[in-house]
Amino acid sequence: MRKNIVAGNWKMNKTLQEGTELAKELQAALNGKAVKCDVIICTPFIHLASISQIIDTKTVKLGAQNSADKVSGAYTGEVSAAMVASTGAQYVILGHSERRAYYGETNAILKEKVKLALENNLTPIFCIGEVLAEREAGKQDQVVKTQIEESLFDLSAEDFGKIVLAYEPVWAIGTGKTATAAQAQEMHAFIRQTLAGKYGAAVANETSILYGGSANAGNAKELFANPDVDGGLIGGAALKVDTFLPIIEAF
Numbered sequence: 237m238r239k240n241i242v243a244g245n246w247k248m249n250k251t252l253q254e255g256t257e258l259a260k261e262l263q264a265a266l267n268g269k270a271v272k273c274d275v276i277i278c279t280p281f282i283h284l285a286s287i288s289q290i291i292d293t294k295t296v297k298l299g300a301q302n303s304a305d306k307v308s309g310a311y312t313g314e315v316s317a318a319m320v321a322s323t324g325a326q327y328v329i330l331g332h333s334e335r336r337a338y339y340g341e342t343n344a345i346l347k348e349k350v351k352l353a354l355e356n357n358l359t360p361i362f363c364i365g366e367v368l369a370e371r372e373a374g375k376q377d378q379v380v381k382t383q384i385e386e387s388l389f390d391l392s393a394e395d396f397g398k399i400v401l402a403y404e405p406v407w408a409i410g411t412g413k414t415a416t417a418a419q420a421q422e423m424h425a426f427i428r429q430t431l432a433g434k435y436g437a438a439v440a441n442e443t444s445i446l447y448g449g450s451a452n453a454g455n456a457k458e459l460f461a462n463p464d465v466d467g468g469l470i471g472g473a474a475l476k477v478d479t480f481l482p483i484i485e486a487f
């Protein structure tokens with residue numbers, strides 16, 4: 237179901253102690269507050285079991301930043317979707333551009349990850365987005381469409397309906413260079429149209445599509461005001477309650 241969502245992606249930040257402290261602070265800041273969006277924090281794997289005990293999932297939901305493309309077995313260092321789910325986490329970011337760029341995650345690998353996440357009742361927050369050279373060459377629509385087609389379009393309409401998408405133009409991530417509200421809306425509308433072409437308008441209209449890339453308290457309101465932008469996937473600004481809370485309150 238289409239929802240407004242503000243999700244924090246902590247990336248590789250915070251020790252266990254720092255992370256549990258941040259989760260406690262966020263929970264305390266949201267207690268008794270009427271917010272108009274779902275709030276999710278996506279933490280490093282090792283934080284999940286502890287933070288799951290701290291948060292009240294009615295106000296703060298929990299996700300991982302990755303999960304394996306294999307079920308279980310001799311895959312040293314990997315963490316499976318079943319393991320993530322067993323911590324109490326409900327979400328998993330998949331296909332983040334940093335995973336694609338630094339860890340060789342292809343559309344085909346991501347297809348397996350999505351399948352296993354869904355089998356374990358995790359909601360994938362599936363990331364898509366073009367790099368700067370692709371945007372400068374006017375290829376952003378094709379790049380994003382191919383990412384969606386190759387990783388997600390084998391899913392049934394029912395399974396696709398369980399996915400959250402996050403459009404993160406790689407040139408906007410951690411650079412302080414946000415996509416303009418118009419650029420975000422244009423791409424989100426294109427993504428929704430692509431989904432409608434495959435699954436029909438009803439499924440497309442029910443899909444939450446988040447924007448990510450240097451979103452902050454200063455630009456969140458304008459970004460979220462777009463009809464096809466259903467929230468944000470927030471990196472740097474999610475690492476402090478002071479900077480994350482105003483983004484949540486932008487709805």
Ligand code: 13P
Nearest residue numbers: 245409410449450471472
């Ligand atoms: P920044 O908000 O730090 O640009 O990161 C965005 C992001 O990659 C979220 O997944």
